[in-house]
Amino acid sequence: MKRDKEKAAITKFILKLLMLFIPFLIMLSFYFKDDPFMVLRHYTRYDHSPVLLNEGCVEWQMYLNNRDSITFNSFIMGNSCTMAYPCREWEKHIGSGRAMRLSGPAESMMAIYHKLQALDKAGAPIKNVLMILDKESLKKYQLKTGYSNILPPAVSGISNFKFQETFCQAFFYPKFLIPYIDYKIFHQYRHYMRGIINPYGAVRDSVTNDVINPRETMIKEKGEAYWKDEASKFENPKDPHYRDGKYKEAQPVLFDNQINLLWRIEKLLQKHHTAIKIIISPDYNQICINRKDLEMLKRIFGAGNIFDFSGINKYTADIHNYYEGGHYRPILGTRILQDIYRNQRQE
């Protein structure tokens, strides 16, 4: 009698537990079928996804897909401002180098170090490195763990399970799931989907991973009106860092952790006799990198390899060089490359 009651209790409990988990199991099956983040299976191309993909995963997979046919030996690394430096423009200055972009949004120095380590482990010749940094990227010395920033196991060293679990979990997060389901059903991009859904089609070159920026198309179509429409993304008089023509210097960001990491990067580059160029991005707010940080960078990587474009100068003067306050255009990046390599040739 007691045993029957117990059996009934267990059966009722298990059935209710199953009922609770059924919706999640159904969603999980959709996740495995659709693979929205393109991490469950191997793909030959990653440039046409409706979902904004993890840059680190995509570019590493692209490198692996192409490295047998193209011997990449030159790498553009750093934060999203690398979009201003097309590989084909850089290749004009580096002789026989074949370049690829390996960067990420708000990339940390630790991510750069791990990518270099992964290239080293993969047997890649690292002949040239162009690093695009600013004080924010120099400050960050830890890997990010969110689904949009996590690096693949071959680069970061985390387990495959943890890597996949991050994306699986991100799928269930309402901030992702709701826009994704909305877009899957109605195939219509809405403003709230920004940062989740990609409405522009191809946003990267399928070989070099160069950014195909839809804002260049907008600028071509709108002309001067583009900067009038985007004015709010440039102006912020309440911000104490807002460009006011006065010299401003940022607080130092390089402390023990960051400096140790930079030395480790330098050691790795030394091993490959890499020609390194570090560009401190021309900040639209015209705030100079801290002088002590600059000196430290020069000490570690060599004074001739550090190029500081921050502060008030001809590069940061013209609004037309920028998409918005945080990112500048390839016309500026190309100009910067011409200037630094011209100076180098003159030396």
Next chain:
Amino acid sequence: MSFISINFIVLFISTFILFYTLNAKYRKYVLLLSSAVFIGFYHIGFLITAVFISLATYYFGQWVDASKREKRRNCSFIVSIGILIGVWLAFRYANPLMEHFRALIGLTASTETSHANSILFPLGISFYTFQAMSYLTEIYWQEEKPEKDLSIFMVYMLFFMKFLSGPIERPGELLPQLRRPKPISYNSLVYGTELIVTGMIKKLVLADYLAPYLDGIFGSIHSASGVQLLMACLLYPVEIYGDFSGYTDMALGGARLFGLQLAPNFNRPFAALTTSDFWRRWHMSLSFWIRDYLYLPLSSALRRHGQTGVFLSLFLTFVGLGVWHGAGWNYVAYGVIQGVVIFYEMKTSTFRKKVKNWLGNPIFITLSIIRTYLIFAVSLLFFRLDSLSSAIYYIKNISFQVNTSWKELNIGMSDHNCIVASSALVLILIYEYLMSKHNLFDLLAKQPTWVRWGIYYLLAIVLFSVGQFSSDSFIYLQF
């Protein structure tokens, strides 16, 4: 294997299925087998050590009980306890002693050789050794009879849901449940599941959100700013509470699913008004063990010495508490601080009553809670940092000074993580306050189906979407 791992989920589900499909007389063997798999999964040496100590305790219990004459009884008890303590101390202090010895004879080993020659500290040994000592002491005091059934006793010692970090179970609580198990009810199964979910939220949504940032600060105290040191000091008790009480809730909930009720370990510790009150609410199974088996006998033995005797009893008790946590002067300091503060509270109780009358109840309670929390937070620095000098350096450098900007207050946490962790903390505190007034789980059971299932789905969504499943370790695993 951690409670939050695929391996454990597979083990738990397999155990659950076997437990309820096989004949009831085999249930203790199912639990024993699962416990062996659980312990042996980490390292076979841990299983061998645990089985050896459990078997030794089983036979010691019979030996103590069989010794009828007082002298012989005392002797058998002292020898048994001595062996248990000796084994525990040997494991606890073997590595530090070996390092001291090497340093004395001028032998400097590389880090790799040091690791290779170091002795593994068996998982859970502090917990099951104290449980064994509790068992023997109860037999010695003739409060309990020794367990005759070896398999039941082994489950009592090795049960996998409490093996890693307790609770430290009294024989009078757990053994009767194992001897005469009651049929499980549906409500018990639901209650156990609710406890597991509560524990997972504490661990995955609170503790594990704070952990990486606090670890970053504690790992680089010399480069952190004063305000970062301050924030880490204030937040660490929250992290450790989320971690440990989360583990405990999962342990209690999991045990419930097998029809076993384990002892609670926490009772709203951050509502404590004094440090002595705090230790009646924090890690209760350990603090009550220390009170019943160390403090009370000591204070009884030293009662002739009046206030000095009381102070000595407290001092030795809390030094013992500190030493239980680790081999190092920082752990001793952690224990000493508790003892000194409790003694101070005993001596100033009259003064504090006057202050309470002067300030009024609400203000006095608020200030007392803050004071108790801050004392615990500062004492935890000795627990967290690896040396006395680091802890002293840390305390000296706590300030409102920043390196670059006031954003350092968030110790590197993104806005999203701050919001998630803060919300989790507030909800947990509200949940615990309400639980102290009513049994929320019973209240929930009385709600309409749509309310109950709405809450279940909400909790599942929260866990799935924001839980930090990538961390699989618990802070108290190291003991």
